[in-house]
Every structure is written in C-alpha cells, then in structure tokens.
Amino acid sequence: xxxxxxxxxxxxxxxxxxxxxxxxxxxxxxxxxxxxxxxxxxxxxxxxxxxxxxxxxxxxxxxxxxxxxxxxxxxxxxxxxxxxxxxxxxxxxxxxxxxxxxxxxxxxxxxxxxxxxxxxxxxxxxxxxxxxxxxxxxxxxxxxxxxxxxxxxxxxxxxxxxxxxxxxxxxxxxxxxxxxxxxxxxxxxxxxxxxxxxxxxxxxxxxxxxxxxxxxxxxxxxxxxxxxxxxxxxxxxxxxxxxxxxxxxxxxxxxxxxxxxxxxxxxxxxxxxxxxxxxxxxxxxxxxxxxxxxxxxxxxxxxxxxxxxxxxxxxxxxxxxxxxxxxxxxxxxxxxxxxxxxxxxxxxxxxxxxxxxxxxxxxxxxxxxxxxxxxxx
Amino acid sequence: xxxxxxxxxxxxxxxxxxxxxxxxxxxxxxxxxxxxxxxxxxxxxxxxxxxxxxxxxxxxxxxxxxxxxxxxxxxxxxxxxxxxxxxxxxxxxxxxxxxxxxxxxxxxxxxxxxxxxxxxxxxxxxxxxxxxxxxxxxxxxxxxxxxx
Numbered sequence: 001x002x003x004x005x006x007x008x009x010x011x012x013x014x015x016x017x018x019x020x021x022x023x024x025x026x027x028x029x030x031x032x033x034x035x036x037x038x039x040x041x042x043x044x045x046x047x048x049x050x051x052x053x054x055x056x057x058x059x060x061x062x063x064x065x066x067x068x069x070x071x072x073x074x075x076x077x078x079x080x081x082x083x084x085x086x087x088x089x090x091x092x093x094x095x096x097x098x099x100x101x102x103x104x105x106x107x108x109x110x111x112x113x114x115x116x117x118x119x120x121x122x123x124x125x126x127x128x129x130x131x132x133x134x135x136x137x138x139x140x141x142x143x144x145x146x147x148x149x150x151x152x153x154x155x156x157x158x159x160x161x162x163x164x165x166x167x168x169x170x171x172x173x174x175x176x177x178x179x180x181x182x183x184x185x186x187x188x189x190x191x192x193x194x195x196x197x198x199x200x201x202x203x204x205x206x207x208x209x210x211x212x213x214x215x216x217x218x219x220x221x222x223x224x225x226x227x228x229x230x231x232x233x234x235x236x237x238x239x240x241x242x243x244x245x246x247x248x249x250x251x252x253x254x255x256x257x258x259x260x261x262x263x264x265x266x267x268x269x270x271x272x273x274x275x276x277x278x279x280x281x282x283x284x285x286x287x288x289x290x291x292x293x294x295x296x297x298x299x300x301x302x303x304x305x306x307x308x309x310x311x312x313x314x315x316x317x318x319x320x321x322x323x324x325x326x327x328x329x330x331x332x333x334x335x336x337x338x339x340x341x342x343x344x345x346x347x348x349x350x351x352x353x354x355x356x357x358x359x360x361x362x363x364x365x366x367x368x369x370x371x372x373x374x375x376x377x
Numbered sequence: 378x379x380x381x382x383x384x385x386x387x388x389x390x391x392x393x394x395x396x397x398x399x400x401x402x403x404x405x406x407x408x409x410x411x412x413x414x415x416x417x418x419x420x421x422x423x424x425x426x427x428x429x430x431x432x433x434x435x436x437x438x439x440x441x442x443x444x445x446x447x448x449x450x451x452x453x454x455x456x457x458x459x460x461x462x463x464x465x466x467x468x469x470x471x472x473x474x475x476x477x478x479x480x481x482x483x484x485x486x487x488x489x490x491x492x493x494x495x496x497x498x499x500x501x502x503x504x505x506x507x508x509x510x511x512x513x514x515x516x517x518x519x520x521x522x523x524x525x
Binding site: 073221 | 386387389391392393394395396397398399400402403404406407410411442443444445447463506517518522
C-alpha cells in the first residue's frame with residue numbers, strides 16, 4: 001500500500017469509529033445539506049442561483065468531541081476509573097495542541113478546549129524517571145548506551161503511540177495534521193497518539209500521587225517485552241572482555257577448545273570456552289575456531305551485562321516518596337519501601353577513546369585489591 | 378587515513394526502538410470496545426431479543442463498564458449483535474432462533490472475544506516469544522557424544 005492509500009485507510013477507520021448518530025442533535029448536519037432554503041416560496045432569479053456548499057466531511061468529523069460513553073469506557077478499560085473520576089481530564093489528555101487552531105477557525109465563539117501540551121511534557125519527564133530507575137535497578141551492569149536505548153524502547157515515542165492504539169484511544173484523539181515549518185517540526189498521527197499515554201501518566205500524578213503514576217507506568221510500559229540482547233553490539237568482544245576482566249582484578253582470559261567435530265569436513269563445529277583461571281566465563285560455538293572464540297567472548301560479556309536483579313529484590317529510589325495523595329512537595333507520610341543504593345558498577349569499557357595515550361587504567365576493584373595487599377604487607 | 382569516519386558497530390536509532398505488548402502479564406486491556414444490538418420492533422424473530430433488552434441488558438452493561446452498549450433499529454430483518462474490537466474488526470452474530478439465555482450467552486461470547494480472526498490450531502506449530510526453559514538439546518554437551 002502506498003502512502004496515500006494508507007492515509008485514506010487510517011482516515012476511514014478514524015471516521016467510522018469516532019462519531020455515532022445517537023450522540024448528535026441532527027444527522028446529517030445542517031451545513032452538509034445542499035440546495036436553497038425550503039422556506040422561500042417565491043423563486044426569485046437571485047435565489048435560483050445555487051450557493052456553493054463547502055462542507056468537508058472529514059473536517060466535520062474531526063471537530064466532533066468524543067462521546068461521554070466513549071470517554072467513560074476508555075477510562076474503565078485502562079483501569080483508571082477510580083483514579084480519574086472526571087471525563088474532562090481524559091478528554092483533555094486526548095486533545096493534542098494542534099487541534100486548538102482548527103477548533104478556533106471553525107467555532108470562533110465557543111470556549112477553547114484544554115489541550116494536553118503541559119500534561120504530555122510532565123508525563124514524558126515522569127516516564128523517563130520511572131523507566132531509567134527501573135532499568136538501572138534491574139540491570140545494574142548494563143552499559144550506559146544500552147541503558148539509554150532500553151529507556152527509549154520502554155517509554156519512547158514509538159512505544160507510546162503503540163500503547164495508545166492498543167488502549168483504544170484512536171477514536172478519542174482530537175488533532176490536526178500539521179506540516180514542517182521553520183519553527184516547529186511536523187505533527188503526524190503517531191506523534192499525536194504518543195502524547196496520550198504521557199498525558200495520562202501526568203493526569204494520574206496530578207489526580208493522585210507520584211507512586212500511583214509509577215504503578216500506572218509499571219503496569220502499562222515496563223511490563224512490555226524489550227529485547228536487550230539485540231541492543232548490545234560488539235566490535236571486538238575479546239578486547240572488551242580483556243579490559244573488563246582486568247577491571248574486576250581477575251586473571252587474564254584464556255580461550256580453550258572444549259569440543260570439536262568435523263574439523264576437515266564441510267561443516268565443522270567447535271565449542272570454545274573462555275576461562276579466567278579455573279572459572280569459565282563464557283562459551284561459544286562456531287564453524288571456525290575464530291568464530292567460536294568470538295562468540296565465547298560475547299557470551300561472557302552478555303552474562304555480565306544482562307545480569308538481572310530478581311523483581312522481588314529490585315529497590316527503586318522513588319520508593320522513598322510516600323504514597324499520600326498530592327504532589328511530591330505536599331504529600332505527607334513516610335517512605336513506602338526501604339532503599340539502599342547499589343554500588344556504582346565499574347564494569348563498563350569504552351572503545352577507541354580519543355585523546356588517550358592507550359594506557360589502560362585499572363578499575364576500582366583492582367585498586368582496592370592492591371591497596372588491601374599493600375595494607376597486609 | 379580514512380576520509381569518512383564510521384561508527385564501530387551499526388548504530389541504534391533510539392526514536393525507532395519499541396517494546397512488544399504483553400497484554401495479560403501484569404495488566405489486561407479488554408479488547409471489546411462496543412456492542413450494538415440491532416433488532417426489529419415488529420417481527421417475532423426479534424421477540425426474545427426485545428425481552429433480553431428489556432430485562433437483562435442493563436445488568437450486563439453495568440457488569441462491563443469498559444464496553445459501550447448501544448441498541449439500534451433494524452426493521453424487517455433478523456436481529457443481530459455486533460461487537461467492535463480494538464483491532465478495528467467487528468464480529469456479527471445473528472440472534473434469531475435463540476432463547477433469552479442463549480442470547481445472553483452470545484453477548485457474553487462477544488464480550489469475551491479478542492476480535493482476532495479464528496485460526497485453526499490443529500496443524501500450527503507453537504510459537505513463543507520466550508526462549509525454551511530447558512534449552513535446546515546439543516549433541517556436544519552430553520556425557521557421551523555420538524552415542525544415540
């Protein structure tokens with residue numbers, strides 16, 4: 001399907017699901033009906049000239065507010081019926097700021113509806129906060145770049161738009177497609193949809209508390225599946241492993257061939273393990289010795305980076321807030337759970353740092369060990 | 378003396394990264410959005426549907442606050458129930474020939490469905506997003522290799 005056909009299909013789906021005739025005073029709307037007014041009894045020549053009727057069905061449909069039933073069922077579907085009691089808050093969360101100029105153009109006398117611009121910005125910050133602390137507490141040895149990528153995967157723009165669609169907010173969204181201008185980027189359907197879950201997070205925070213917002217984020221964003229393995233990429237895992245092992249103060253890694261079969265045949269298989277002293281750090285297979293050694297080093301590093309704290313032992317810094325109603329400055333009460341910060345991991349190695357002489361700086365653990373060795377002496 | 382500097386590994390474009398849904402693992406979003414019951418005022422085939430609407434529809438609607446319920450006229454035709462789902466599909470079930478509790482069962486079927494197309498499961502292999510719990514067997518990781 002080309003871009004134009006996709007736009008047509010998405011417009012049709014939007015129109016079909018948003019408005020129901022039972023919620024309108026009259027359908028078809030008066031401005032859609034063409035022809036001269038029926039009340040004129042004498043047909044003067046001037047009234048015979050038919051006035052051109054400019055009625056755009058999709059603009060009309062885009063301007064219709066979502067029904068109270070749609071807002072209420074949406075709130076129940078996402079489990080926020082007791083937290084967000086007013087449908088106006090949900091309507092505000094589903095109104096993108098690009099809708100305001102469109103509304104003002106067609107209804108100049110009506111009060112301007114509230115948009116989700118501020119809520120979306122606040123919610124975005126909250127999402128980043130909760131996702132970062134969760135990823136850091138769950139995977140303490142993850143490299144920084146991978147942690148940032150994981151946060152983007154959990155609460156980034158693509159995920160937010162997917163979540164909004166899966167919640168069923170597509171029929172509630174009010175927005176207007178705007179093209180690129182020198183002052184602001186274009187707003188597409190995915191951008192407008194992505195603002196809804198962010199706005200809902202901020203709405204939960206405002207209506208209740210920070211910890212309720214955290215619960216909401218954990219329920220809808222952080223329970224989804226993210227493949228961290230595919231985000232960790234190696235250029236030279238053997239070098240990275242050597243540097244990492246030296247940071248931990250262990251013996252140099254040595255690769256040993258564990259098993260092999262079919263050496264001079266078309267399909268050899270080698271199993272290589274990489275050892276630090278007597279401890280096996282990782283194992284890899286391959287159709288060549290080099291490939292198996294590469295995979296063994298990769299496996300060793302992945303076992304370190306993807307070390308996962310069990311969910312029942314994860315301690316999050318935001319647990320130091322209380323669960324009382326109100327924002328973080330006014331809520332009263334004590335912390336809901338204890339928090340002891342973990343040791344800052346020293347396991348990250350950097351490739352090709354510019355400006356260094358190439359010397360390898362020993363890590364904290366090696367320094368501590370050499371200090372304690374010096375103390376003993 | 379490389380004129381163009383390349384990234385060490387293929388870079389990740391963070392704005393394009395996304396997570397996969399896990400509906401039901403922690404939270405569950407019911408997939409049914411709206412149920413519309415279309416009936417005829419006069420025909421006898423809609424009599425049981427009209428009875429259901431008058432007596433039982435309200436309690437079903439109260440028990441399912443996440444679903445919009447609507448009734449619509451469908452004159453000189455057989456009664457139907459139409460369910461709308463979050464995957465933009467709809468399911469249509471004709472309600473003629475059922476007793477009132479049969480109609481209640483069909484409405485419940487619409488409420489329980491996900492809206493996905495019915496796929497025959499007899500010959501399909503099991504697909505999973507999680508890796509196997511016991512791992513995949515390897516002939517080189519047994520006590521005695523090449524012994525079947």
